Amino acid sequence: MCNNASRSLNIRALEKIMHAPMSFFDTTPMGRVLNRFTKDTDALDNEIAEQLRLFCFGIGNMIGILILCCIYMPYFTIVIPFLFMYAVSSFSYYQSTAREVKRIEGVQRSIVYSTFDEILQGSDTIKLYGNTELFINKNKDQINTMNEAYYLTNALQRFFAVTLHFASGCLNLVVTMLCASNAFPISGASSGLLVSYLVSFSMQLIQSSKAAGQLEQLLNSVERVCEYAVDLPQEASYRTEPPNTPSAENWPIQGSISFRDVCLRYRPALPYVLKNLTIDxxxxxxxxxxxxxxxxxxxxxxxxxxxx
Ligand SMILES: Nc1ncnc2c1ncn2[C@@H]1O[C@H](COP(=O)(O)OP(=O)(O)OP(=O)(O)O)[C@@H](O)[C@H]1O
Ligand SMILES: [Mg+2]
Structure with a gap:
């Protein structure tokens, strides 16, 4: 499904780009267009399906484990809404912060790239004025600033993992205590089964939350490609019959050109470049x-x- 969706989106976006008006190419940096057809398309082709698979796999596993617990210990059902609320609230807390930090990192990264590009283009001038050190230091500072945000991204992931580990650790503790204290009539073998499944619960919880976060970010790529595939303004059709096309009979024999009061502007919002031009x-x-x-x-x- 993902492959088919990605292919049809990509083809539609490409068709729309081919028919986009010149003003679109005048006002859109080429890097932005390339980004949609490289990085965003890659996300659609390869990453989304994988993250979706991880997410569904983790969620399915967790639901299975919880159902197993509920069957053996019916009172365990009471814990599930609290666990769910805890997981959702810590996820949204983490995600809203992580999103902002990711944005800061993206801004810093593009500053690093554009400075690097400027340095490459102006390397002759920089060498001529003996300012190599200055630009190396500038580059270093910018990379450091970018890494500050990158470090924060990692720290946030750790924080989130610790929060979820704590929650599932508590869950493990409660279930193990219930099994050990014989509060419910469970055989030793069943207790072993429950505990062994619950051990993997925290990993599943972290994996599916991570996949959900990644999915949210990857859906930005879908949004960007969709914008091209659906909303792009289109120029007039390739083939239109101009009102007075010269036909074989009235094809001009003499190559003369006359302009009468010609006005031209590049886009509706711009001022006229040619104003009432008349030449013969x-x-x-x-x-x-x-x-x-x-x-x-x-x-x-x-x-x-x-x-x-
Ligand atoms: N694609 C475009 N979109 C918007 N404005 C444009 C575009 N191309 C040219 N212009 C504007 O139209 C005006 C005339 O530009 P044009 O390129 O025709 O000048 P020119 O006389 O050929 O200049 P040059 O001597 O530098 O070649 C300029 O103000 C320019 O900014
Ligand atoms: Mg010119």
Whole structure:
């Protein structure tokens, strides 16, 4: 299911990108587009299914263990809602903090990348001015700041693991005490079965919570690819019949071009670059266009295919 969903999302996103208007490519950095088709697609193809499998596997195991306990010790059912509430509240506490820390780490990481890119591009200038040390130190400082956030991510994971270990340790203790004190009529073999399953409970709890956290982060990738696959603005269809297409009979014999009050802007929100331009270029005439940079010389060429 995941593979099929990922494939169809990817194909739809690619089709939409192929028909996106030029303004989209003017305003979107190429790295962002590449990211959707590399890292995000990889998350869709490989990671989500695996994390979903781990999550379902852990949840299934835990439910099995709890049912086993309830069958042997009916009063154990009372503990389950409290255990559930404890797990959910510590998960949401951990997840809301981890999300913010991850965001800080992401910001720091992109700063490191962009500085590294700048240093690579400007290495000649840096060497020329003898500022190598300065930039090495700058890079080191930024990597340190990024690692501070990365360290926090790990510390948070540890904190979460300890919290869940504590909860399942308490659960183990209670069940073992109940088994040992003969509060319920359970045989020695059944007690052994219960305790041996409960030992794996904490691992399952941590594994499925981790998988749930990962899933939430990976769903961001789905959201990003979906944004391209569904919401991307589309340009006009490739083939439209212009109102007065030159046909074989009225195809111009002379290569003359005339602009009459041509106005052109690159996007609706931008000011006009060409304002009421009127020129006549006669056949065989050679034309030179002068103007300062940004005056709109290249734009005249851009406007040519649009003029009919
Ligand atoms: N793709 C684009 N999207 C938005 N604005 C643009 C785009 N291309 C050019 N412009 C704007 O249109 C104006 C004219 O640009 P144009 O490239 O035609 O100038 P030019 O005369 O060819 O300059 P140059 O001498 O540097 O080649 C500039 O203000 C520029 O910022
Ligand atoms: Mg130009």
């Amino acid at each position: 270029i006669k056949p065989h005439e050679k034309i030179g266009i002068c103007g300062r940079t940004g005056a709109g010389k290249s734009t005249i060429m851009t406007a040519l295919p649009c003029v009919v």
